[in-house]
Amino acid sequence: MNRINILDDLTINKIAAGEVVERPSSVVKELIENSIDAGSTKVVIDIQDGGKKLIRITDNGCGIASSEVDKSFLRHATSKIKNIDDLYDLYSLGFRGEALASISAVSKLEMVTKTKDEPIGTKVIVEGGKVVSKEPVGTHNGTTIIIKDIFFNTPARQKFLKSTHAETINISDLINKLAIGNPHVQFKYVNNNKSMLTTPGDNKLLSVIRSIYGKEICENLIEINHECKYFKISGYIGNNNIYRSNKNLQHIYINKRFVKSKIVLDAISEAYKGIIPINKHSICFIQLTINPASIDVNIHPTKLEVKFENEKEMYIELRDILRKTLLSVSLIGKYETYDKKEETKNILVKENSNQSKNIYENKEFEDIKVIEKNYERPIDSFMSFNDIIKSENNTE
Template structure:
């Protein structure tokens, strides 16, 4: 019997890996925003068209990349964030696996522009379905711009699975909120179809919460703080009388990263027991 096991071509392997990393436009937004933060960006702009189905672009003023790094960044398991297995126990960056850009480029058209501070010219890369179409020098500001166009253009079944624009935009805004709330010292802005949805100035945690959820939120917040040998907690909870019927304003952050935890959520809810009316949920922003 002849041999039947074979290695998958890179572009097929990348498409399969993309299924793990890129589930919808919001997944791309999360990965690109986190890359911009890891690059040291202090001003990060998110541009969306058609709820991310046509365009997702993130522009930062971070350190930028060299020509070689720009090309390598789209290779699987290529990362600047860890070098040895021991580094996994001391990770201070958002990402470390080196799969995000390769996975995104496998299922979209990507245009990258990047420049380091001391370079006169930057690098422009155009990639379609993991295939590099062009690489050339370009005039661009310091930092990096990644534009992801026509998401899932080569996987019609995945593209058809996407929800309506309003639903996909809601998921994108959720990711944007989570990242922006965790980094109040970074100026974030967000545009959809040419309209500015957010322009968040640098501030503290309370100011960032108010800038996202509205001025009326300020009077609803009660500061909380606890410092033990095990954990340090800072943040805010909403006054019981302002409890909502949805869980949209419940946020836990660990080391500046948003997490979901039913255990911690239950712990917070138990504190509010007897204070909330039936069917309502307290707001909290805990760091």
């Protein structure tokens, strides 16, 4: 018979890290969420080699007191909750106290932190879950965490990391999502010493969207703001001029947490039926504020999924609100005129049987198309089908 073994803390932490830390972007996510929970208004993210070589997160949050630093690396040590009842009144992004313990177990970690009440900060170095050194150091208020050589002591995990390019894209996408979900925070993102993104941090969602996705998207967004029995919704949804072949630009946040919810995604898809082409997906940036007691965010290690208490009612209400908002505005194809100078390079004119078609190509968003029909007749003078038949009969 096999004996039952009690695993040591290091092995336990490495196993837990496998659930929380899947790849470099997982580390970035956990650390940025900690910075946001700490009340930061500025967060700087610096990565090298797709985060495999270096991840540095610096914030101006509340910091960690020197007497609390050691506890911060213990499993299930958290400042977000005190007991199980706090899960039903949860507005923070983190709460399980596994991030630092899991990350430090599979990397070489250095943390420098200081609270506003202490005259001097604390620097601690942790390798493979063991504290190597701890000393006082002069620094600004807030926290800086440096992660080097992720999975250096778990080679089986390290070999499953993707290419530098793939990991960088994953981190970039994550930072975009966190920035849009927190417009009050200024994000600065640096990749291999090259500035990739700086958001204004002016608490205006449209400003963040523009800094990430540009003017084209912003000009085709409809503001949404509504409150019902089950939730409050705010943000922006795309009109029928913009859409994609995937759901990458469907940003859904519940209590400021980016989530993937089938209920919400299905409601969005149903609301856009007949408004955008089949097999295309809308663009949206929506924030749902829901009573924490009505949702469960603790069903997945990465907290990406949520469970609702009233799923059917949520679906119907959200679908109807989105549909009503879309139909309350003028959903007409976007018409633009172009001079025969620089703009002509974006227009392809084909002449066939004395007819011309203008095909507008957006190079930055190749899969976003504007499908237009060019009628000279005013829109309010369209004839019915019966009128068209009568007109043709009279002509004959």
